[in-house]
Amino acid sequence: MASDEEIRYAIMNGISFSGAKKERNEDPNKVKTKARGKQYHTGAHGSGSAKHKAEIRQNVKKRASQRRGK
Numbered sequence: 001m002a003s004d005e006e007i008r009y010a011i012m013n014g015i016s017f018s019g020a021k022k023e024r025n026e027d028p029n030k031v032k033t034k035a036r037g038k039q040y041h042t043g044a045h046g047s048g049s050a051k052h053k054a055e056i057r058q059n060v061k062k063r064a065s066q067r068r069g070k
Contacts, residue, residue: 043054
């Protein structure tokens with residue numbers, strides 16, 4: 001059983017159940033957002049919105065105004 005001091009400390013300071021903090025292994029070469037990843041950009045990872053955006057990008061590339069400089 002807890003002593004009077006421990007109970008008093010818990011009442012005054014509260015009890016934290018957060019547990020131990022895990023170390024984060026951050027890779028400096030890791031892509032920070034999905035928008036910069038090639039799979040997201042091409043719509044290959046399966047998201048409906050990514051596929052839709054990739055289709056729009058393809059249509060923009062096909063436009064004559066976009067092919068002028070090539």
